[in-house]
Amino acid sequence: MRRTSALLVGLAMVASLTACSSSTSDASCTPLAESGSTVDKVKVSGGFGELPTAAFPTPLTVTKTERKILVKGDGAPALPGGAVTLDFSIYNGETGEILGQTKYDGTDLQTSSLDDNSLIHGLVATIQCANAGSQIVSVIAPTDLLDQNGAPVGNLGKNTSLVVVADLISTSLAKANGKDQPAQDGFPTVVLDANGVPGVTVPKTKAPTELKVEVLKKGDGPIVKAGSSVTVHYTGVLWSDGTVFDSSWSRKSPATFSLNGVVPGFAQALEGQTVGSQIVAVIPPELGYGNQDNGTIPSGSTLVFVIDILGTTP
Known part of the structure; x- marks a missing residue:
């Protein structure tokens, strides 16, 4: 065995x-x-x-x-x-x-x-x-x-x-190394520590009802394709109160997985992005976990992810 x-x-x-x-x-x-x-x-x-x-x-x-x-x-x-x-x-x-x-x-x-x-x-x-x-x-x-x-x-x-x-x-990569991009209005604020670990502040406004993606750093690596495997560092928080519900940084290791195995909004946010980029994805419930609880994520939650795209394979 x-x-x-x-x-x-x-x-x-x-x-x-x-x-x-x-x-x-x-x-x-x-x-x-x-x-x-x-x-x-x-x-x-x-x-x-x-x-x-x-x-x-x-x-x-x-x-x-x-x-x-x-x-x-x-x-x-x-x-x-x-x-x-x-x-x-x-x-x-x-x-x-x-x-x-x-x-x-x-x-x-x-x-x-x-x-x-x-x-x-x-x-x-x-x-x-x-x-x-x-x-x-x-x-x-x-x-x-x-x-x-x-x-x-x-x-x-x-x-x-x-x-x-x-x-x-x-x-x-160890962390996103792309070129800094201008911030967009209405998105959560992201501040990085010396090691690249993000802290996220969610605006006190109504959550978007459709998928929103902001590019914070634009990398020049390969393009992430639909259904591909990716290696990422990420932090996920709730739009409702900014509570962190998941973070690869806290587990001390990047995560590698197929885009076919994650919630639709996460996959859609990554598709077409480039390695070396850092993005913010705001995912409505319909593209997340919908009207069901998932661990510490309440039903009907809008999710916010800060994602460093470190690598991809077909």
Whole structure:
């Protein structure tokens, strides 16, 4: 049985996010791990996009993390502070036991920011500077498997290395980086903190009865198409009182999903926008959750989303 263990979650999310700026060129990207004789001992069957199997002699350990690009992709590089979406398999280097594995069918992709506040350092070293579309194998040293308290993740022994096989599905921006646009009358006011996290103030006026979209930053990246997959950071508030009901920022990771799987107003607001843009979408109940409660969202609510468009795939 394929498992997504607590260790997998621990590797992917160990602390609060401190987003940093993401370069748009790989010229300034410095890899944190190199190939070596230990990672060369790991034999991987299954190419990019396929459920892999890794075989290696045990115990396998390193004092410095090593990584090897098995399949080099031609997509954008994974840059510090940007978002990455992955499939990956994790093995105990001491025993060869598989500890966690995504399904490799697109249903449980792992999305995170590429920094030491969101990922264990060994995964950052595994991924950084690799191109989207790459398959990577690494042997992560025990010193790169510590949480922020200095303890090994997932009850690993202090001398245990991990073997990771990762498919880098996509790379994205850390936050919207487009050109600022003039504000439109009648829209909520958005103020960003130093990390790009939005604060939203809703006007004390009657809510619009149709979908309204304001572009705060205009990016120059690819266009979001109907039904495509997107990676976004977003905050959602109620028009009625400005209460935050959902935020990817508070979960410390961008969200990746298909536009076919969200409320119609959210999808319609994103379609035709460009990566790098930040928009405000005011969604009437008919294009949101209608006349039914949804968690903390009362029936008949007009929703306001501030959305950073970080990446898109067909």
